Amino acid sequence: MLMRQRSTHEGSIIFKSHVSMPCVRSKILSPQLKKEDIIQLTESFVEHVQKGDHSVHGWPNTCYGVSKSAVNAYTRILAREVKEEGKGTEKGGQEVLWEEEELAERRILVNSCCPGYCATDMSSWGGTKTAAQGAETPVKLALLPDGSPTGEYWTEGHIVDWTKT
Numbered sequence: 800m801l802m803r804q805r806s807t808h809e810g811s812i813i814f815k816s817h818v819s820m821p822c823v824r825s826k827i828l829s830p831q832l833k834k835e836d837i838i839q840l841t842e843s844f845v846e847h848v849q850k851g852d853h854s855v856h857g858w859p860n861t862c863y864g865v866s867k868s869a870v871n872a873y874t875r876i877l878a879r880e881v882k883e884e885g886k887g888t889e890k891g892g893q894e895v896l897w898e899e900e901e902l903a904e905r906r907i908l909v910n911s912c913c914p915g916y917c918a919t920d921m922s923s924w925g926g927t928k929t930a931a932q933g934a935e936t937p938v939k940l941a942l943l944p945d946g947s948p949t950g951e952y953w954t955e956g957h958i959v960d961w962t963k964t
């Protein structure tokens with residue numbers, strides 16, 4: 800995660816992410832989804848993996864894919880919460896975490912992105928892009944001006960609808 804604070808009290812949070820598996824997406828696409836739901840879903844995934852029946856319950860065979868789906872879903876939730884707080888909207892008695900209040904005050908943008916297939920430890924140095932090339936999209940997001948998109952998933956410098964890929 801990268802957070803950049805600017806002198807004008809704006810900033811960006813960027814989660815480096817990856818497009819996820821279809822069956823996970825179907826569980827987490829509800830516009831009403833809350834952070835607690837993501838925690839519950841991912842804990843359920845872990846429990847099913849431990850029991851060995853995650854496939855039966857519709858989960859894919861990838862911890863990585865599930866974790867990235869959760870990141871993408873949380874990106875949308877956090878962006879929405881920040882926007883709501885920024886407008887001064889009451890959260891219906893729901894507890895507001897300190898971080899979210901802080902983000903709203905500072906008009907933070909929240910986006911996730913995929914750096915592409917990069918030669919790093921994670922890819923055993925097999926990636927086709929350098930780490931510097933992979934940093935291009937995150938850096939672009941860190942420098943987005945006020946009023947730019949938030950709650951989106953980006954790759955190669957562009958917004959991609961991860962729910963349809």
Ligand SMILES: NC(=O)c1ccc[n+]([C@@H]2O[C@H](COP(=O)([O-])OP(=O)(O)OC[C@H]3O[C@@H](n4cnc5c(N)ncnc54)[C@H](OP(=O)(O)O)[C@@H]3O)[C@@H](O)[C@H]2O)c1
Nearest residue numbers: 815816817912913914915916917918919920921922926930
């Ligand atoms: N490389 C790719 O092709 C690719 C493709 C798509 C998405 N991504 C995503 O991009 C992100 C960065 O990947 P990368 O290729 O740069 O991976 P990387 O070279 O393996 O680096 C991962 C970084 O995360 C840190 N880290 C790992 N576990 C941590 C923990 N529990 N707490 C704090 N820091 C931790 C590591 O710190 P240490 O060095 O101290 O261990 C390291 O700096 C990941 O989210 C990855 O899923 C990468």
